[in-house]
Amino acid sequence: MKATTKVLILLATLFFLPACSLLPKEVDKTKGWSAQKFYSEASYAMSEGNYETAIGYYESLEARYPFGRYAMQAQLDVAYAYYKNSQHESAIAAADRFIKLHPRNPYVDYAYYLKGIVNFNRNIGFFSRFVPTDTSQRDPGTALDSFNDFAELVRRFPDSEYAEDARTRLAYLRNNLAMHDVHVARYYMKRGAYLAAANRCVNVIEKYQRTPAVKEALITMIEAYDKLGLEQLSADAQRVLALNEAQSNFEVPTPKLEEEPSIGRKLWDYLELDEN
Structure with missing residues (x-):
């Protein structure tokens, strides 16, 4: 590289550095904020629906005030903020963390x-909020998590x-989990796996x-046992079916749920907050 070129580069660098120093630095507007x-x-942002903020x-x-009442409440409120921001895994992780840190909190x-x-609504999904669907036909993973x-x-x-x-939702989820097993049994029937279908139905009846x-x-x-040629088992199942129909045991009310419960943020009374 020629000497003149090096000089030009050096001069350009020296000219640029003062210009950089004049650029405004990003100001942390939260500097000096109290808890x-x-x-x-954060509460105001929540009320405005600005969950990310x-x-x-x-x-x-x-991070700045890890010990104190506001920090403890923030640990719980952030779980709800994550939920509202559709960050399901983060919401569950935050709730689990609060449970672990404050198991005796009121x-x-x-x-x-x-x-x-959170898990209940993950199972419902987006489209079923607008288009009626049978949630029992879906993967039961999140439904099981919600049930637990x-x-x-x-x-x-x-x-x-x-x-x-919670009890109402347990009944609803229990119905769905049971119907999921029925759908699986019907799938086995279509595939000719009649014994697997019958066993799945036994699981529904027992569980x-x-x-x-x-x-x-x-x-x-009954259909599966007929296909297998198990006449006695088919006849037994038919008797159980007829007996329960006669006693109206199948007329079980369907739980009615609010699509979106009004859980809101949990507001605490600071004067009575249990710090243990």
Whole structure:
């Protein structure tokens, strides 16, 4: 490289550096904010539906003020913010973290309930909110997770304000899980796997008694036994079907649910907050 070229490069660099120093630096507007200020701004963002901003404030609050009442509440509120922002895994992780850190907190039942709601709505999906679909035909993974979340809530906190809705959702999920097994049995029938179909129906009858799916399971079971040439088992299943129909045991009410429960953010009374 020629000497003149090197000189030109050096001069250009020297000219550019002062210009860079004049560029405005990004200002952290949260510098010096108190924990209360962080929480207030996060609450306002939540009320405006600006969940991503709220999440940022909640996380900054806990990072700067990890010990205190506002940080504890932010740990729970951020789970709801994640849920509203459709960040399901993060919502569940935040709720699990709150449960682990504060197992005796008077609002820990809310964390269990929120987990159930997140998984419940993941199972419903986007399109079924607008187009009627049979959710029992879907992969039962998140439905099982939701069932377990609600079951844990009811077991640990039977008198919780969320327990009644959790029980309703448990009944709904139980019906769906039972019908899922019926759909699987019918699929086996189409494939000629009659023994597998019959066994799946037995699982429905034994595991999901008092659900509408039991009738469908018995009907499919009878067909499967007929295909297998198991006349005695088919006759036994027919008798069970007829007896239960005569006693109206299949007339099980379908649980009615709110599509979107009004769970909201959990507001705490700071004066009575359990810090343990």
